Amino acid sequence: MKSEYERFALGMRYSHAALLRNLDRFASLAEESPRSGHEELAAFVGLFVEFLDVHHRGEDDFFFPALRKHSPGRSTDGAHLEQWSREHRDVAAASAELASASARLARGDGQARREIVRRSLELKEFLRPHLRAEEEILEPRHLAEMLPEVELAQVSRASARANRSRGLRMAMFLVHSLDADEQTALFGEQPWFFRKLLVGIIGRRRMVRFRPLVYAPEIAL
Numbered sequence: 001m002k003s004e005y006e007r008f009a010l011g012m013r014y015s016h017a018a019l020l021r022n023l024d025r026f027a028s029l030a031e032e033s034p035r036s037g038h039e040e041l042a043a044f045v046g047l048f049v050e051f052l053d054v055h056h057r058g059e060d061d062f063f064f065p066a067l068r069k070h071s072p073g074r075s076t077d078g079a080h081l082e083q084w085s086r087e088h089r090d091v092a093a094a095s096a097e098l099a100s101a102s103a104r105l106a107r108g109d110g111q112a113r114r115e116i117v118r119r120s121l122e123l124k125e126f127l128r129p130h131l132r133a134e135e136e137i138l139e140p141r142h143l144a145e146m147l148p149e150v151e152l153a154q155v156s157r158a159s160a161r162a163n164r165s166r167g168l169r170m171a172m173f174l175v176h177s178l179d180a181d182e183q184t185a186l187f188g189e190q191p192w193f194f195r196k197l198l199v200g201i202i203g204r205r206r207m208v209r210f211r212p213l214v215y216a217p218e219i220a221l
Contacts, residue, residue: 018177042106180220
């Protein structure tokens with residue numbers, strides 16, 4: 001059984017992988033079939049934008065405040081948190097540009113595909129060092145020095161409750177962004193109800209329209 005620190009770090013790493021992989025997918029998909037699939041691709045980009053927003057809100061509204069509470073006297077950790085919060089604002093602006101291009105595509109503007117390619121690759125290059133820095137600092141051993149495990153569990157539950165209405169949609173986006181081994185590593189300890197019913201039946205039905213677009217069409221849970 002993984003510790004809270006291990007679960008958090010694993011979830012963060014795979015969420016980051018999902019972000020980068022899907023930006024590559026958008027760039028590739030937007031260059032294919034330029035005369036078809038506008039609505040599906042636009043909706044898929046919209047799902048990514050929502051996932052990115054939920055991911056960063058979880059950090060800005062729940063996780064980072066908890067870390068700041070324990071960071072007085074740890075100037076290096078505090079500086080990292082401030083830098084990441086600033087970068088989140090820049091990422092949000094870049095994500096809004098991608099969402100704008102997606103909205104144009106949904107309205108039938110085929111030229112928006114070029115914009116999606118450009119904005120996706122720009123956002124990926126901006127995100128890559130930001131995500132790498134978070135993973136290097138927020139690894140399990142350092143997390144254990146920064147935050148009590150019981151408080152990390154409380155923060156994780158609070159963040160999940162705040163996004164309960166979007167939880168299954170975000171979980172399905174993440175599942176379909178991971179290969180089989182990664183799906184099992186991240187979700188294999190979840191209850192049968194979650195893996196087989198919510199993800200395997202209900203979630204799978206909701207993602208049917210995106211099946212040709214996702215990184216990993218098959219679910220291994």
